[in-house]
Structure formats: structure tokens, C-alpha cells
Amino acid sequence: MDNFDMSVFDKKKELQKALNYTLEHYRPHDPGSYLYNKIFEFKFSQKFSEDFIELLYVTLSAWNMNSRGAKLSDFSVFSESIKEHKSDFKKLEHQKIQDLEKNKEIIKDLFDNLKVVDEGKPPLVTFSKTLHFILPDLIAPIDRRYTLRFFYGKNTDTCFRSKDKQFEVFWRIETEFSKFAQKQKDLNSYVDKNGWNRSIPKIMDNAVIGFISPTVEREKAEQKKKEKEKKEKLKTIQASHK
Known part of the structure; x- marks a missing residue:
């Protein structure tokens, strides 16, 4: 099977297994973890x-938003845009991911108008992470390597065809998370105020990371093996022509 949905975590033991994997293997000594926890030291009014x-x-x-095809907008543009949309963020301050659907119009407006990436660059991943940092109880972060691989399989390029397509992908994933949170009433029991599991949206993101990581690592190893074999074959061909 190439792609999955949140039903793989319907059994608590599968959810716990995935969260344990993430805790043990995901960015254990990465500055991104330190910075992520610093984010939570700020109250909403200070954001x-x-x-x-x-x-x-x-x-x-630190979360790679200036690489892999992403490019943050200049800081002055980024900062001004966040401040300009303070009133929209304020409307979402107390919303939870379980309340996602009723907030679609405001979130779509933010997606269309927040200037978090350079003109022409895909906003999907950067937008999701920006909103997660400001509204950690409402939006889960999305990335290409884990989240998109989990929901869309290997060919994630199709997720970036247009800005409208990117919002469609964003909304589909966040809706999956929302429905799972509505169904699983005890997700709060996994919240850890000193680690990666800082909110229910991040818990679900971490479950996805823990579930799909072994697949991602296996595919990476297979790709390296193929590249090595290709190089060795090329060397053999070149040697035979000398």
C-alpha cells in the first residue's frame, strides 16, 4: 500500500507505537526541537x-523552510504580513482542531493572503507550520517527507500543481486530523508539555511521522543502493572502453 489514512491509528497500541518511534528517533538532538519548545513560552497575546x-x-x-523548494519571504515582508492579519488570528485564538470545519473561510483567507513565502513559491508546507506555531491547538504542521508521503504516497509533486490544489491538499489533511480528534476523545492524555507532543494537532503529526518513517528510511536506502549500482555499472562500461 502506497498511501494511508488516520484509521491506521484506531487501535491505541498503534498510536502509542508510532508516538514512541517519533520520540526515540525524530530529531533527538536537533535545534528545531529546542526552538519549537521556545515557541510555547509565548502567550497568544505576545505572538x-x-x-x-x-x-x-x-x-x-530550522524546520527546513528555506530549502527543498521552499523559500521564506524576506523577514520584513513576513513580519508585516503576520501583523496585518492579527484580527484573523484573533478570531481563531480559542479554536481547536475539532472545530476546524467552521473556520474554513478565515483559514482560506489566511492561506490566500499571508505572505510567508516568496512570490511563486509553494505555500502549503510553510503556511501549515506558520499557523501551527501561532495556533498550535487548531492546525497541524504538514511536510513533504512524512505527512504528504503518508496521505498521498510517493508522488507528492501532484500536491503542488497550483495554489488552489495546495489548499485542497492542506484542507483534506487537516480535516482528516480533525475527524480523528473528534473520534479519539482521549488524545489529551498524550500531551507532553516538555517535548514534541505539545498539542493534539502535533500528537497526530508525530503519529504520522512515527508510522511512515520506517518506510521513508527504507525507500531512501533503496534509492542509495540503486544510485550506487548505477555508478558502478557506469564505471564498468567506461573501463571496458579504455
Whole structure:
């Protein structure tokens, strides 16, 4: 099977197994973890200060938002855009991921208008992480390597065909998380205020990471093996022509 959905975590033992894998193997000594926990030291009312927005920008960079095809907008543009949309964020301050559907219009407006990436760059991943840092109880972060691989299989390029397509993908994934949170009433029991499991949306993201990571690592190893074999074959051909 190439792609999955949240039903793989219907059994608590599978959810716990995936979370344990993430805890043990995912960025154990990475500065991104330290910065992520610093984010949570700020109250919502402080999240439009220059200090928080600088931390947000640095954390996004640490989470690879200036690589793999992503490119953050200039800090001045990024900062001004966050501040300009303070009223929209304020409307979402107390919303939980279980409340996702009723907030679609505001979230779509933010997706269309927040300037978190350079013009022409795909906003999907950066947008999800930006909103997660500001609204950690409402939005789960999305990335290409784990989240998109889990929900869409190996060919994740199709997720980035257009900005409308990216919002469709974003909304489908967040809706999957929302429905799972509505069904699983005890997700709060997994919240850890000093680690990766800081909120219910991040718990679900971590479950996805833990579940799909072995597959991602296996595919990476297979790709390296193929590349090595290809190089060795090329060397053999070149040697035979000398």
C-alpha cells in the first residue's frame, strides 16, 4: 500500500507505537526541537511582537523552510504580513482542531493572503507550520517527507500543481486530523508539555511521522543502493572502453 489514512491509528497500541518511534528517533538532538519548545513560552497575546515573529522565522528556517523548494519571504515582508492579519488570528485564538470545519473561510483567507513565502513559491508546507506555531491547538504542521508521503504516497509533486490544489491538499489533511480528534476523545492524555507532543494537532503529526518513517528510511536506502549500482555499472562500461 502506497498511501494511508488516520484509521491506521484506531487501535491505541498503534498510536502509542508510532508516538514512541517519533520520540526515540525524530530529531533527538536537533535545534528545531529546542526552538519549537521556545515557541510555547509565548502567550497568544505576545505572538505579534517582534521577538516572537523573529523566533517564528528562525524556527521555520530550522524546520527546513528555506530549502527543498521552499523559500521564506524576506523577514520584513513576513513580519508585516503576520501583523496585518492579527484580527484573523484573533478570531481563531480559542479554536481547536475539532472545530476546524467552521473556520474554513478565515483559514482560506489566511492561506490566500499571508505572505510567508516568496512570490511563486509553494505555500502549503510553510503556511501549515506558520499557523501551527501561532495556533498550535487548531492546525497541524504538514511536510513533504512524512505527512504528504503518508496521505498521498510517493508522488507528492501532484500536491503542488497550483495554489488552489495546495489548499485542497492542506484542507483534506487537516480535516482528516480533525475527524480523528473528534473520534479519539482521549488524545489529551498524550500531551507532553516538555517535548514534541505539545498539542493534539502535533500528537497526530508525530503519529504520522512515527508510522511512515520506517518506510521513508527504507525507500531512501533503496534509492542509495540503486544510485550506487548505477555508478558502478557506469564505471564498468567506461573501463571496458579504455
